[in-house]
Amino acid sequence: MGLDRRKFLKGTAAIGAATAAGFPQIWIKNSGLAYAAGEIKVGVLYSLTGTTAIIETSLNQATLMAIDEINAAGGINGAKVVPVVEDPASDPATFAQKARKLVVGDRCVSVFGSYTSASRKAVLPVFEKYNNLYWYPTLYEGRECSKNVIYTGAVPNQQQKDFVPWLVKNFGKKFYLIGSNYIYPKEENNVCKILLKELGGEVVGEEYVPLGHSEFSSVISKFKETRPDVIFSTVVGDSVVALHRQYKAAGLDPKKMPMASLTTSEEEIAAMGGEFAAGHFTSAPYFMSYDSPENHKFVEAFQKRWGKGKTTNFVSEPAYFQVHLFKQAVEKLGKKDLTPPAIREAAWGQEYKAPEGLVKIDPDNSHTYLWPKIGEAQTNGQFKIIEQSKEWVKPLPYWAYPGQVCTPEGLQQKKA
Ligand code: ACM
Numbered sequence: 440m441g442l443d444r445r446k447f448l449k450g451t452a453a454i455g456a457a458t459a460a461g462f463p464q465i466w467i468k469n470s471g472l473a474y475a476a477g478e479i480k481v482g483v484l485y486s487l488t489g490t491t492a493i494i495e496t497s498l499n500q501a502t503l504m505a506i507d508e509i510n511a512a513g514g515i516n517g518a519k520v521v522p523v524v525e526d527p528a529s530d531p532a533t534f535a536q537k538a539r540k541l542v543v544g545d546r547c548v549s550v551f552g553s554y555t556s557a558s559r560k561a562v563l564p565v566f567e568k569y570n571n572l573y574w575y576p577t578l579y580e581g582r583e584c585s586k587n588v589i590y591t592g593a594v595p596n597q598q599q600k601d602f603v604p605w606l607v608k609n610f611g612k613k614f615y616l617i618g619s620n621y622i623y624p625k626e627e628n629n630v631c632k633i634l635l636k637e638l639g640g641e642v643v644g645e646e647y648v649p650l651g652h653s654e655f656s657s658v659i660s661k662f663k664e665t666r667p668d669v670i671f672s673t674v675v676g677d678s679v680v681a682l683h684r685q686y687k688a689a690g691l692d693p694k695k696m697p698m699a700s701l702t703t704s705e706e707e708i709a710a711m712g713g714e715f716a717a718g719h720f721t722s723a724p725y726f727m728s729y730d731s732p733e734n735h736k737f738v739e740a741f742q743k744r745w746g747k748g749k750t751t752n753f754v755s756e757p758a759y760f761q762v763h764l765f766k767q768a769v770e771k772l773g774k775k776d777l778t779p780p781a782i783r784e785a786a787w788g789q790e791y792k793a794p795e796g797l798v799k800i801d802p803d804n805s806h807t808y809l810w811p812k813i814g815e816a817q818t819n820g821q822f823k824i825i826e827q828s829k830e831w832v833k834p835l836p837y838w839a840y841p842g843q844v845c846t847p848e849g850l851q852q853k854k855a
Pocket of ligand 1: 554579580
């Protein structure tokens with residue numbers, strides 16, 4: 440059995456070139472092997488325990504459902520998609536550790552994961568070091584530009600940009616900002632303050648509570664003292680339930696002092712009970728009540744798979760559609776070249792008819808064109824959609840910070 444010298448030389452030359460170009464060895468070995476067993480391994484990294492499990496469980500479920508749909512239709516290029524599921528327990532350090540295991544140990548070609556920006560920031564160095572690909576479905580603060588992430592949730596120009604002026608017009612200019620204590624609420628509130636300044640608004644209070652916080656009496660006393668027109672909430676996880684229940688127990692009235700949130704979805708409302716959320720507002724590109732054939736199909740499939748009465752929400756929807764975008768990207772590559780960088784390039788520009796409308800991964804910045812909406816929570820736990828964008832909105836992750844632009848080459852500083 441002789442070794443074909445020409446093939447061997449070609450192979451080693453390719454490895455040399457790839458290594459010189461900074462392409463990690465793991466992908467040289469894995470490329471082509473990914474299909475060998477008729478399987479494509481992907482990581483599923485959402486918390487099933489801890490304070491954000493309340494929302495992240497639905498992201499895990501939407502992801503697994505999309506993978507099941509793809510496999511039931513024959514897989515991708517004849518190969519089955521195999522999910523490797525990990526529970527990072529709502530803890531950023533555990534997220535980083537599990538991400539490394541999925542990328543280096545399991546050799547997943549992509550990982551779907553995360554709710555909080557703290558957990559995304561924790562896993563980012565792993566994806567950048569190993570040139571792997573993280574598919575992140577959650578609305579976030581923007582101001583990030585990584586080639587190793589496909590961002591499918593809303594950034595501030597797709598969520599706050601029209602929401603804050605709408606709130607000012609309908610309720611008034613005095614805002615109280617309440618958030619959980621980490622990067623996302625602080626950055627979103629900075630954007631809110633920029634918008635309020637333009638509109639002649641005023642911040643009468645700004646406060647951050649620890650993740651998992653459940654005692655809001657002193658916060659509610661401050662609402663009563665300062666009498667804001669709007670309580671702007673970026674509280675996340677279990678705290679959303681506690682805040683709404685205690686607001687109502689304190690006798691506050693959403694007609695006079697509504698909460699306007701970027702993070703309250705059908706999921707937290709199901710946990711607190713619709714009567715505690717009714718009359719408050721959320722801005723997001725997706726609500727479960729949205730009337731489209733794709734959404735009816737999504738909701739029906741979700742309830743069939745995970746239980747009658749289960750809710751879908753503005754994070755589980757992108758968690759679902761991003762798996763279908765991944766499928767389209769891998770399909771486009773054919774059987775060769777199944778590496779995360781190749782998947783990323785094939786993903787840029789992909790479009791998918793999602794439950795919220797047609798979405799597209801923007802090749803300019805690896806974020807997603809989405810359909811902003813404003814909803815008012817109802818006692819039945821659903822949102823009544825009261826405003827919706829007439830066209831999809833291009834993602835601008837540095838919109839609030841003129842002079843900086845995210846490009847495929849990374850962050851660029853515009854010359855003044
Ligand atoms: C978030 O932390 N991006 C909700």
